Amino acid sequence: xxxxxxxxxxxxxxxxxxxxxxxxxxxxxxxxxxxxxxxxxxxxxxxxxxxxxxxxxxxxxxxxxxxxxxxxxxxxxxxxxxxxxxxxxxxxxxxxxxxxxxxxxxxxxxxxxx
Amino acid sequence: xxxxxxxxxxxxxxxxxxxxxxxxxxxxxxxxxxxxxxxxxxxxxxxxxxxxxxxxxxxxxxxxxxxxxxxxxxxxxxxxxxxxxxxxxxxxxxxxxxxxxxxxxxxxxxxxxxxxxxxxxxxxxxxxxxxxxxxxxxxxxxxxxxxxxxxxxxxxxx
Numbered sequence: 001x002x003x004x005x006x007x008x009x010x011x012x013x014x015x016x017x018x019x020x021x022x023x024x025x026x027x028x029x030x031x032x033x034x035x036x037x038x039x040x041x042x043x044x045x046x047x048x049x050x051x052x053x054x055x056x057x058x059x060x061x062x063x064x065x066x067x068x069x070x071x072x073x074x075x076x077x078x079x080x081x082x083x084x085x086x087x088x089x090x091x092x093x094x095x096x097x098x099x100x101x102x103x104x105x106x107x108x109x110x111x112x113x114x
Numbered sequence: 115x116x117x118x119x120x121x122x123x124x125x126x127x128x129x130x131x132x133x134x135x136x137x138x139x140x141x142x143x144x145x146x147x148x149x150x151x152x153x154x155x156x157x158x159x160x161x162x163x164x165x166x167x168x169x170x171x172x173x174x175x176x177x178x179x180x181x182x183x184x185x186x187x188x189x190x191x192x193x194x195x196x197x198x199x200x201x202x203x204x205x206x207x208x209x210x211x212x213x214x215x216x217x218x219x220x221x222x223x224x225x226x227x228x229x230x231x232x233x234x235x236x237x238x239x240x241x242x243x244x245x246x247x248x249x250x251x252x253x254x255x256x257x258x259x260x261x262x263x264x265x266x267x268x269x270x271x272x
Contacts (some may be wrong), residue, residue: 021137056236
């Protein structure tokens with residue numbers, strides 16, 4: 001799973017460098033971000049701007065990562081296209097995760113968790 | 115674009131039971147949808163359904179064992195596109211379709227992250243986005259048939 005990270009304030013911005021987050025890549029994505037959590041990162045903005053496809057495995061990976069992070073962390077979703085956004089909406093995950101149009105908008109938003 | 119075409123030939127694709135092969139089937143289904151007049155969003159959502167169905171074959175019917183086959187058939191019937199996904203692995207209890215129908219993703223206001231399961235959304239997604247879904251097992255073949263009508267908005271989204 002290809003992605004890049006950069007620090008911005010208290011957040012680690014994770015930009016997914018793949019166009020698909022499906023079952024063949026979900027486990028690798030989950031393991032990579034879990035490693036970042038285990039290394040001490042507690043606030044994430046995940047940049048989906050290059051992702052045009054997500055399935056239930058990809059959504060499940062996001063839920064798993066967020067659960068690992070726990071309530072003491074932040075997990076923000078940014079840059080989803082219409083299709084990916086529609087999957088968050090269909091599964092009601094948009095009610096669980098703060099979603100923003102861009103990474104910059106996410107970084108500028110009021111802090112969600114202490 | 116061939117709007118609402120009803121005379122396109124049936125298309126078939128036989129895949130190895132590998133998760134990294136599934137995207138090809140999804141892209142084929144999406145392209146077929148776009149050529150028959152579905153919107154880009156609808157076509158992408160139908161692609162998700164096809165991918166979910168094939169993932170289920172590979173993960174549940176074949177238990178991730180490679181070297182088996184999954185067949186995708188796409189055809190038109192009247193004002194609908196028909197997607198059939200067949201495998202020869204372990205069959206699914208068809209009651210699972212009934213269990214998820216009509217109540218897939220309803221959350222109440224108290225639902226939290228920890229209440230949300232990490233797995234098991236595939237069938238619910240399919241049933242939410244398709245107009246009809248049927249599952250049969252006969253003659254050592256499991257067949258999931260998904261129907262999507264032209265000119266209907268994607269259902270069950272609020």
